[in-house]
Amino acid sequence: MSELLQKGKAAKQAAKTLGQASTELKNKALQAIADGLSANHTPILAANKQDVERAKAANTSAAILDRLILTEQRIQDMVTGVKQVIELADPLGEIMESYDRPNGIKIDKVRVPLGVIGIIYEARPNVTADAAALCLKTGNCAFLRGSSSALESNKAIVKVVQEALTSVGLPATAVQLLEDTSYETSDQMLQMNQFLDVLIPRGGAGLIEHVVKNATVPVLETGIGNCHVYIDEAAEPTMAVNIALNAKTQRPGVCNAVETLLVHKDWGVESLNKLISALNEQKVKVRACSQTKQTISDLDAADESDWATEYLDLTVALKLVDSVEAAIEHIDQYGSGHSECIVTENEQHARKFLNEVDAAAVYHNVSTRFTDGFEFGFGAEIGISTQKLHARGPMGLKELTSYKYILQGTGQIRS
Ligand SMILES: NC(=O)C1=CN([C@@H]2O[C@H](COP(=O)(O)OP(=O)(O)OC[C@H]3O[C@@H](n4cnc5c(N)ncnc54)[C@H](OP(=O)(O)O)[C@@H]3O)[C@@H](O)[C@H]2O)C=CC1
Numbered sequence: 128m129s130e131l132l133q134k135g136k137a138a139k140q141a142a143k144t145l146g147q148a149s150t151e152l153k154n155k156a157l158q159a160i161a162d163g164l165s166a167n168h169t170p171i172l173a174a175n176k177q178d179v180e181r182a183k184a185a186n187t188s189a190a191i192l193d194r195l196i197l198t199e200q201r202i203q204d205m206v207t208g209v210k211q212v213i214e215l216a217d218p219l220g221e222i223m224e225s226y227d228r229p230n231g232i233k234i235d236k237v238r239v240p241l242g243v244i245g246i247i248y249e250a251r252p253n254v255t256a257d258a259a260a261l262c263l264k265t266g267n268c269a270f271l272r273g274s275s276s277a278l279e280s281n282k283a284i285v286k287v288v289q290e291a292l293t294s295v296g297l298p299a300t301a302v303q304l305l306e307d308t309s310y311e312t313s314d315q316m317l318q319m320n321q322f323l324d325v326l327i328p329r330g331g332a333g334l335i336e337h338v339v340k341n342a343t344v345p346v347l348e349t350g351i352g353n354c355h356v357y358i359d360e361a362a363e364p365t366m367a368v369n370i371a372l373n374a375k376t377q378r379p380g381v382c383n384a385v386e387t388l389l390v391h392k393d394w395g396v397e398s399l400n401k402l403i404s405a406l407n408e409q410k411v412k413v414r415a416c417s418q419t420k421q422t423i424s425d426l427d428a429a430d431e432s433d434w435a436t437e438y439l440d441l442t443v444a445l446k447l448v449d450s451v452e453a454a455i456e457h458i459d460q461y462g463s464g465h466s467e468c469i470v471t472e473n474e475q476h477a478r479k480f481l482n483e484v485d486a487a488a489v490y491h492n493v494s495t496r497f498t499d500g501f502e503f504g505f506g507a508e509i510g511i512s513t514q515k516l517h518a519r520g521p522m523g524l525k526e527l528t529s530y531k532y533i534l535q536g537t538g539q540i541r542s
Pocket residue numbers: 191247248249250272273274275276308310313314329330331332333334335337349350351352381382383437509510511512513
């Protein structure tokens with residue numbers, strides 16, 4: 128039997144045990160994972176070094192390298208995320224609704240696991256630990272297909288997770304990594320309905336499109352982040368500059384980083400100059416619309432394709448707009464439904480933007496970088512959904528559950 132089928136079958140079997148495990152036992156497993164990650168930072172970092180060296184030799188872009196690289200701090204962040212998941216309430220068994228029908232039947236809507244969750248994800252090793260923690264707490268099995276470029280790191284992390292599971296008496300196969308990273312094999316995974324209940328692709332547009340087109344397993348889509356910060360005419364200059372800088376430079380390779388700054392034409396030349404100087408100081412390349420270039424001529428010119436580009440590096444597009452309506456229209460046309468921000472002191476403009484912009488997360492005077500499971504208080508996220516069905520935005524514990532109806536009666540029959 129191939130690795131795919133063997134692991135798929137084992138996951139399906141383990142899902143029964145996981146779905147019935149007590150909160151106490153699942154938390155014990157999570158604590159063992161947190162301890163294991165802390166105790167094993169040396170082998171994890173050594174494995175990661177192999178991935179990073181391979182990626183550097185293959186001239187991998189700075190954005191992907193930044194995702195791939197693990198540090199002591201990043202391992203500690205993984206541990207913190209797992210510990211936060213321990214503290215969160217177990218959603219399983221929650222009675223979401225309960226009512227009695229006139230015929231005496233009692234109907235309870237009860238939260239249950241999804242089952243086995245297949246995740247195809249980018250070269251970010253922390254996702255391995257995040258996904259394992261969220262799936263375990265929700266009684267789901269994680270079937271992980273990480274990037275080939277993060278294979279050694281992922282193997283080292285999954286080893287720690289599996290040892291932790293075994294140490295508390297849960298099946299190690301509740302979290303498995305597909306080590307065969309060929310696309311032929313992941314294409315088979317897309318149609319492995321007998322073993323997988325849901326698929327979550329986390330990555331670029333090409334991956335999502337491929338999975339949506341070819342999967343027969345139900346898909347929970349994530350999406351790219353062509354995110355905007357709109358600086359309104361009533362934006363406080365220092366706040367606007369700080370938010371724009373943070374959204375672009377704090378971690379430029381991630382999906383919630385800003386890609387286009389929309390600036391109201393009447394915000395003021397002085398403020399605009401300050402914004403551009405601040406971006407230049409942080410080595411951000413600005414690609415500006417023709418109207419901006421009339422004021423500040425030494426910027427690179429943006430063309431139509433820039434508005435649709437997710438740079439994922441230290442480049443940002445900048446466009447002057449006439450009104451909050453024009454900003455919303457631009458976002459409607461080019462946004463990817465991920466994270467959109469308005470900076471303004473004008474409450475009416477803020478309200479309009481928050482109500483009308485159609486995205487998973489809309490912000491007023493906050494950097495877009497906060498679209499993140501940990502920052503939302505979910506401990507971690509399994510992905511950020513930019514679709515509307517089943518889940519939207521950072522997906523944490525509740526988003527990894529479904530529900531069933533439990534009907535109890537006294538012998539009623541239907542006439
Ligand atoms: N909304 C969200 O939650 C998230 C969005 N993103 C978005 O992801 C992008 C960056 O990630 P990037 O690394 O470029 O993503 P990619 O889409 O290139 O890769 C992501 C994963 O998908 C795999 N993959 C890609 N194509 C296929 C295919 N045809 N069949 C099977 N597997 C495939 C890759 O494998 P391999 O590497 O082995 O080729 C990798 O494991 C950005 O656009 C970012 O915004 C990223 C994470 C979260």
